[in-house]
Amino acid sequence: MEANIFSNLLLGFSVAVTATNLMYCFIGVFVGTLVGVLPGVGPLAAIAMLLPATFNLPPVGALIMLAGIYYGTQYGGSTTSILVNLPGESASVVTCLDGYAMARNGRAGPALAIAAIGSFFAGTVGTLLIALAGPPLAEIALKFGAPEYFSLMTMGLIASAVLAHGSMIKAIGMIFVGLLFGIVGTDVNSGMSRFTFGASGLADGLSFVVVAMGLFGFSEILRNLEQGQDAASRELLTTRIKHLYPTWADMKASFGPIARGTALGAFFGTLPGAGPTISAFSSYAVEKKMAKEPETFGKGAIQGVAGPEAANNAAAQCAFIPTLTLGIPGSATMALMLGALTIQGISPGPQVMTQRPDLFWGLIASMWIGNAMLVVLNLPLIGLWVKLLSVPYRYLFPAILAFMSIGVYSVNNLDLDIYMTIGFGLIGYLLMKLRMEPAPLILAFVLGPLMEENLRRALLISRGDPSVFITRPISATFMAITVLLLVFMILPAVRRKRDQVLEEAVEQ
Amino acid sequence: MNLRINNQEDFWSGILFIGLGILAVIIASDYPAGTATRMGPGYFPTYIGYALIIIGLLTLAISLKTQGQGIGRFAWRPMILLSLGFFAFGWLIDRYGFFAALASLTLLASLAGREFKVMQTIILIISLLAGCWVLFIWGLDLPFPLWSR
Numbered sequence: 001m002e003a004n005i006f007s008n009l010l011l012g013f014s015v016a017v018t019a020t021n022l023m024y025c026f027i028g029v030f031v032g033t034l035v036g037v038l039p040g041v042g043p044l045a046a047i048a049m050l051l052p053a054t055f056n057l058p059p060v061g062a063l064i065m066l067a068g069i070y071y072g073t074q075y076g077g078s079t080t081s082i083l084v085n086l087p088g089e090s091a092s093v094v095t096c097l098d099g100y101a102m103a104r105n106g107r108a109g110p111a112l113a114i115a116a117i118g119s120f121f122a123g124t125v126g127t128l129l130i131a132l133a134g135p136p137l138a139e140i141a142l143k144f145g146a147p148e149y150f151s152l153m154t155m156g157l158i159a160s161a162v163l164a165h166g167s168m169i170k171a172i173g174m175i176f177v178g179l180l181f182g183i184v185g186t187d188v189n190s191g192m193s194r195f196t197f198g199a200s201g202l203a204d205g206l207s208f209v210v211v212a213m214g215l216f217g218f219s220e221i222l223r224n225l226e227q228g229q230d231a232a233s234r235e236l237l238t239t240r241i242k243h244l245y246p247t248w249a250d251m252k253a254s255f256g257p258i259a260r261g262t263a264l265g266a267f268f269g270t271l272p273g274a275g276p277t278i279s280a281f282s283s284y285a286v287e288k289k290m291a292k293e294p295e296t297f298g299k300g301a302i303q304g305v306a307g308p309e310a311a312n313n314a315a316a317q318c319a320f321i322p323t324l325t326l327g328i329p330g331s332a333t334m335a336l337m338l339g340a341l342t343i344q345g346i347s348p349g350p351q352v353m354t355q356r357p358d359l360f361w362g363l364i365a366s367m368w369i370g371n372a373m374l375v376v377l378n379l380p381l382i383g384l385w386v387k388l389l390s391v392p393y394r395y396l397f398p399a400i401l402a403f404m405s406i407g408v409y410s411v412n413n414l415d416l417d418i419y420m421t422i423g424f425g426l427i428g429y430l431l432m433k434l435r436m437e438p439a440p441l442i443l444a445f446v447l448g449p450l451m452e453e454n455l456r457r458a459l460l461i462s463r464g465d466p467s468v469f470i471t472r473p474i475s476a477t478f479m480a481i482t483v484l485l486l487v488f489m490i491l492p493a494v495r496r497k498r499d500q501v502l503e504e505a506v507e508q
Numbered sequence: 509m510n511l512r513i514n515n516q517e518d519f520w521s522g523i524l525f526i527g528l529g530i531l532a533v534i535i536a537s538d539y540p541a542g543t544a545t546r547m548g549p550g551y552f553p554t555y556i557g558y559a560l561i562i563i564g565l566l567t568l569a570i571s572l573k574t575q576g577q578g579i580g581r582f583a584w585r586p587m588i589l590l591s592l593g594f595f596a597f598g599w600l601i602d603r604y605g606f607f608a609a610l611a612s613l614t615l616l617a618s619l620a621g622r623e624f625k626v627m628q629t630i631i632l633i634i635s636l637l638a639g640c641w642v643l644f645i646w647g648l649d650l651p652f653p654l655w656s657r
Contacts, residue, residue: 189549
């Protein structure tokens with residue numbers, strides 16, 4: 001088995017280390033970081049924006065570039081969190097706490113460096129985990145039938161709601177809204193148009209890019225404008241980045257948090273539905289518990305940057321495991337990657353590994369190369385990102401909107417897509433106002449058609465008997481975990497604990 | 509009875525869920541539901557609609573017993589101007605090309621900001637047009653009409 005993995009990785013590197021693919025990887029991480037640094041643009045919006053750029057590439061190149069964009073946006077997001085205290089997504093909220101405090105103490109350099117080092121370590125471990133766990137998982141997945149897939153997706157969706165921020169009942173509601181949005185379009189089985197309101201442009205369903213861009217891009221800009229985000233309110237700590245490199249004491253203090261953060265992130269990232277946010281939050285809570293001087297947390301403790309950043313990145317990396325082996329995206333961002341695969345004519349799932357080993361292992365090798373490139377690239381380029389961040393928001397947001405509209409339009413060259421983005425942007429803003437989490441919605445939106453299809457098949461096999469989901473052992477296990485998750489969260493004690501952990505991290 | 513709602517955001521979330529659920533059930537009733545063994549196109553959406561109604565009612569019930577943070581003001585000006593900007597982009601790009609569409613979007617978006625300075629906006633528009641042309645048309649070869657067709 002070990003020799004096998006070695007030869008597989010070798011194949012991967014032989015695919016990834018060609019001049020063209022290295023260039024795609026470089027462009028990906030560079031542009032990804034560039035967009036990720038923009039305040040208010042999280043990885044999801046950034047990937048949606050850059051997705052069209054990969055359409056004309058060969059499949060391997062496109063995926064390598066997308067993976068580069070994915071990591072690049074994550075790194076860029078941490079840079080923004082540390083320097084301007086503006087998280088691009090919920091996972092970076094934690095990094096803001098101590099990262100920004102460190103920057104205010106004149107230690108922005110070490111904060112950025114430790115974030116990069118922690119992420120690189122986590123990324124390396126994550127890559128190895130994918131290489132090790134991928135093949136056996138895919139083998140198991142090949143035995144999955146419709147009931148197993150349906151139960152697995154149910155588990156993932158419930159997990160995403162349980163682990164989301166805020167009210168759980170509203171998060172579950174958002175799952176159903178997402179499933180409903182997923183139904184829009186032509187029913188594959190009957191050929192009937194559903195929920196299209198007669199618009200022919202909706203026959204293929206709502207476009208993922210449109211929904212993601214509206215809910216996560218457009219609405220975010222509205223929120224920033226509402227809060228009057230501008231140069232004056234953004235305290236940019238640029239002048240004080242002198243020493244970039246952390247001291248030996250910093251490194252020693254960060255080693256434990258990075259290792260623990262990686263473990264936590266790997267665990268949560270592999271679960272479908274859970275993800276970077278919960279990993280980062282729990283890592284912060286763990287580090288604060290374990291610290292000798294917990295009172296320094298929130299005032300610039302390097303452990304509070306190292307742990308969550310490692311956790312965040314490990315989770316981002318391990319989210320590829322369910323995506324690549326089962327064909328089920330673990331997060332909204334992974335759903336976008338999956339969409340990119342489909343556009344390239346590859347149907348994701350356990351068969352990818354055997355049918356396209358070059359693609360699978362090439363992607364894994366390029367993940368590691370991408371992470372390495374980011375460390376090498378990012379630290380010297382910090383000056384450039386700082387310049388970008390000192391551009392006032394009144395120039396940035398029209399530019400972000402321009403990229404968004406070009407990105408949306410280039411998918412289908414349809415003006416309807418642009419109009420629908422407005423709609424979803426306004427919906428997203430309303431949801432934000434009502435404190436409803438859009439992340440479970442978008443995951444359910446992607447899984448909706450798959451869930452309906454698998455439910456249909458499962459019930460067809462069982463002749464309409466729903467007990468099929470609990471009589472088959474694997475499916476029953478998933479369902480049991482789902483029920484446990486729900487019961488667990490309803491228990492008041494556990495719930496208080498979760499809220500405490502989440503709130504403790506945020507409200508400081 | 510005191511009708512003051514302390515948890516505005518949960519109250520309206522509940523209303524939203526119920527509304528969407530009812531809409532889903534009504535629309536789906538036009539599609540054949542089939543049976544569990546042979547699910548028709550209306551089967552899945554109908555159940556989702558019911559689930560939404562139940563969750564909406566639960567959310568409503570919770571909203572009457574809890575204290576919320578309040579919804580806050582809506583940023584009407586940016587909402588309207590950004591929507592107009594996007595609409596202009598979509599409408600213009602097919603008819604008058606990439607440059608006209610992008611310039612209108614940038615102008616309308618700039619108006620949504622707190623400060624608006626004419627010269628700065630003109631410079632922004634010109635540099636954005638140039639930058640996007642280099643990046644998307646020249647670099648990525650996207651097949652957009654540049655001028656009016």
